[in-house]
Amino acid sequence: MFKDESRSVPIEEGEVYDVTIQDIARQGDGIARIEGFVVFVPGTKVGDEVRIKIERVLPKYGFASVVE
Numbered sequence: 001m002f003k004d005e006s007r008s009v010p011i012e013e014g015e016v017y018d019v020t021i022q023d024i025a026r027q028g029d030g031i032a033r034i035e036g037f038v039v040f041v042p043g044t045k046v047g048d049e050v051r052i053k054i055e056r057v058l059p060k061y062g063f064a065s066v067v068e
Contacts, residue, residue, distance in 0.1 A: 009059070020048070030046070043066060051066070
């Protein structure tokens with residue numbers, strides 16, 4: 001049985017995705033979107049195509065790190 005919020009969160013901690021950075025957050029982190037879900041990726045800039053690993057998932061956004 002899934003929790004209600006899991007339906008609106010298309011990512012899971014530990015998963016790896018290939019993304020393109022679309023925006024920069026006020027704090028300077030890159031922003032990618034996975035099925036519309038915002039993921040912050042430190043150390044990236046707009047236009048970067050990177051492979052990321054999801055580190056933390058919150059109800060409205062997530063955090064990821066770049067995988068080499």
